[in-house]
Amino acid sequence: MSKGDTAPRRSASKAASKRVGSTPEPEYVQLLTPDGERVEHPDYSVDFSDEELRGLYRDLVTVRALDAEATALQRQGELGIWASLLGQEAAQVGSGRALRTQDMAFPTYREHGVLYCRGIDPIMPLSLFRGVDQGGWDPIAHKFNMYTIVIGAQTLHATGYAMGIKLDGKVGTDDGEAVIAYFGDGATSQGDVNEAFIWASVYNSPLVFFCQNNQYAISEPVERQMRIPLYQRASGFGFPGVRVDGNDVLACYAVTRAALDAARLGQGPTLIEAYTYRMGAHTTSDDPTRYRDTAELESWKAKDPISRVKALLEREGLADEAFFAEVAVDARAQANHLRERVLSMPDPQPASMFDHVYAESSPLVEAQRAQFQAYAASFEGGH
Amino acid sequence: MGTETLTLGKAINTGLRRAMERDDKVILMGEDIGKLGGVFRITDGLQKDFGDDRVIDTPLAEAGIVGTAIGLALRGYRPVCEIQFDGFVYPAYDQIVCQVAKMRYRSLGKVSLPMVIRIPFGGGIGAVEHHSESPEAYFAHTAGLKVVACSNPEDAHFMIQQAIAGDDPVIFFEPKRRYWEKGQVDVTAELESAYPLHKSRLVRSGSDATLVAYGPMVRTAMDAASAAAEEGRELEVIDLRSISPLDMEPIFESVRKTGRLVVVHEAPSNVGMGAEIAARVSEECFYSLEAPVLRVTGYDTPYPASRLEEEFLPDLDRVLDAVDRSFGW
Numbered sequence: 001m002s003k004g005d006t007a008p009r010r011s012a013s014k015a016a017s018k019r020v021g022s023t024p025e026p027e028y029v030q031l032l033t034p035d036g037e038r039v040e041h042p043d044y045s046v047d048f049s050d051e052e053l054r055g056l057y058r059d060l061v062t063v064r065a066l067d068a069e070a071t072a073l074q075r076q077g078e079l080g081i082w083a084s085l086l087g088q089e090a091a092q093v094g095s096g097r098a099l100r101t102q103d104m105a106f107p108t109y110r111e112h113g114v115l116y117c118r119g120i121d122p123i124m125p126l127s128l129f130r131g132v133d134q135g136g137w138d139p140i141a142h143k144f145n146m147y148t149i150v151i152g153a154q155t156l157h158a159t160g161y162a163m164g165i166k167l168d169g170k171v172g173t174d175d176g177e178a179v180i181a182y183f184g185d186g187a188t189s190q191g192d193v194n195e196a197f198i199w200a201s202v203y204n205s206p207l208v209f210f211c212q213n214n215q216y217a218i219s220e221p222v223e224r225q226m227r228i229p230l231y232q233r234a235s236g237f238g239f240p241g242v243r244v245d246g247n248d249v250l251a252c253y254a255v256t257r258a259a260l261d262a263a264r265l266g267q268g269p270t271l272i273e274a275y276t277y278r279m280g281a282h283t284t285s286d287d288p289t290r291y292r293d294t295a296e297l298e299s300w301k302a303k304d305p306i307s308r309v310k311a312l313l314e315r316e317g318l319a320d321e322a323f324f325a326e327v328a329v330d331a332r333a334q335a336n337h338l339r340e341r342v343l344s345m346p347d348p349q350p351a352s353m354f355d356h357v358y359a360e361s362s363p364l365v366e367a368q369r370a371q372f373q374a375y376a377a378s379f380e381g382g383h
Numbered sequence: 384m385g386t387e388t389l390t391l392g393k394a395i396n397t398g399l400r401r402a403m404e405r406d407d408k409v410i411l412m413g414e415d416i417g418k419l420g421g422v423f424r425i426t427d428g429l430q431k432d433f434g435d436d437r438v439i440d441t442p443l444a445e446a447g448i449v450g451t452a453i454g455l456a457l458r459g460y461r462p463v464c465e466i467q468f469d470g471f472v473y474p475a476y477d478q479i480v481c482q483v484a485k486m487r488y489r490s491l492g493k494v495s496l497p498m499v500i501r502i503p504f505g506g507g508i509g510a511v512e513h514h515s516e517s518p519e520a521y522f523a524h525t526a527g528l529k530v531v532a533c534s535n536p537e538d539a540h541f542m543i544q545q546a547i548a549g550d551d552p553v554i555f556f557e558p559k560r561r562y563w564e565k566g567q568v569d570v571t572a573e574l575e576s577a578y579p580l581h582k583s584r585l586v587r588s589g590s591d592a593t594l595v596a597y598g599p600m601v602r603t604a605m606d607a608a609s610a611a612a613e614e615g616r617e618l619e620v621i622d623l624r625s626i627s628p629l630d631m632e633p634i635f636e637s638v639r640k641t642g643r644l645v646v647v648h649e650a651p652s653n654v655g656m657g658a659e660i661a662a663r664v665s666e667e668c669f670y671s672l673e674a675p676v677l678r679v680t681g682y683d684t685p686y687p688a689s690r691l692e693e694e695f696l697p698d699l700d701r702v703l704d705a706v707d708r709s710f711g712w
Contacts, residue, residue: 133491134485134488134489134490134491135489135490135491136490136491136493137493138490138493138494139457139490139493139494140457140493140494141493145457146486146489146490148482150477150481150482153450153477153478153481153482155450156446156447156449156450156451156453156454156478157450157451157453157454157457157482158454159447159450159451159454160450160451160452160453160454160455160456160457160458160462161454161455161457161458162454163451163454163455163458164454164455164457164458164459164460165458167410167436167455167460168458191444191446191474192446192447192450192477192478195442195444195446195447195450196447196450196451198442198444198447199441199442199447199451202442355491355492356487356488356490356491356492357487357488357526357527358487358527358529358551359487359492359495359497359549359550359551360549360550360551362529362628363628363630364627364628364629365526365628
């Protein structure tokens, strides 16, 4: 590559890195400011009752408390690893609450908040991260697929599932079904995600791509993934893209609900870029102080998804100190309960590793199961 | 009896048709499979009769074909993916080995993926690179997948239907150089009466040595056995049919009788199916063996330019040479 090729690239990259984490704010749909003030948007609005607003606050606080407990459990050696959602509660609760009962979600390994909104016992992902099993909730019954570790692979599964909905004739009416596929900013570099965009577009599938742009793929910043704002990419594939303030639960709800409803009515896919920030590490295995500076973190703390809802409730007189205290106590109790259950989670039966490899039995697996059991039995009473 | 003479390609076509008639959740998806009927015409006429919702022409991306098929299977469909050529399956490799193979295990059995991935495989048609490979060992190595290869029209017709009807994901290898070979197929027989999908089959009896082959090499092994018979050696030939799981008992039984085994496949020998079969036979039949298990395979090179493929591919002479070496031990 000649010098002439590299020079403009470098200057663009510098300019881009300057933008991250500093003012001005990017253009996005916002309905609630960091100070807790409601703002109008020409295309999106929410009509929540006071009780529903309090409920969203409760969700956000509970999800954060459960997540913090899981992080603590990992630090104490009770979980092998944990992928924290700290900072992304609004994106997950907002989109998760926007799902209708019949909608199907395809998560990554970080969607603990969406899992909570789907009504799944929050203990479920902890067995995965503790190493007891690989997940184990019923994806079809809960309309929430298994966590997917390989980056972006689930977007294709979501697209195929959405094609199936269309084949079943379950689009075009208010009670139609829609699918939401979760992924991060790093995943948009993957071929699978781009193939999913193409498939969803050409088959006009009832699907919402929900990208939580948390600014980092482990340590790689968004400048290493893209040169134009992510949501703009959708137009190249032939469907709309919307950027939403990912720390604003009201906006995340409104934009996701609208996109899901458009999908269920047969209007095809939407890409939502929830512009947010991962406050913690990618997982408990990395050290964000090596690749992020404190000023950036502080600037995002000022946009915290929970404090702004609290400010709204206070500003509009919808909740008092007793309510906030009660939510905090309840969240703490749920976290404590989670801890107790993790600590008492039994190890799996060793021979269970041979279960569920095939729907119809395999002579190889069954022979190895028998060998293993005979070998294990040879130790009984032997020491 | 509704026996007809069909090419292997047409036998798969009629098998797909019967599977689609039997279960309206069976859908086909792949590149060029609709109007064109596939580059080998295996899906010829199916889109015309079943519509473009059930015979889906897809964008040109293999990960997308397999990845979306997973979602369709989760939705209750039974997708049958066509990968146009063996060498094009690699872009879908992650979706197959990380997702298709493991989803049932990860869900503790709560979801199954009843899907079939059809791959025309092997050489001998004078094609350019990436069009003649034998990638079966990659898939046989992965738990959660079943891998089969048909070798004749009768099997092809029923095995494709059995693969579709089963609840496990199946990698279905079709010997492309045999697509045009003809055989008798009872197209009206019930699927339940068909020979089991995961059983190997004794296709020629003999007492002097055993040949094991699958897919395109079964015909080669049979030709070698005919030639050997003229020289006074009776070779037993076993068509493996199922590459994973392996049905080893009939092979053990045969080796106990003949004392000699030669495994024949087009794929390179290193860490291939021949190595697995040799290891299992040495574990079970050590005292019956009169000679080491020998392999006749493609070489451990990339598949060569087509003017060299006759040298690369095992043929009748290389198989007979291995039999001679076995007797010379």
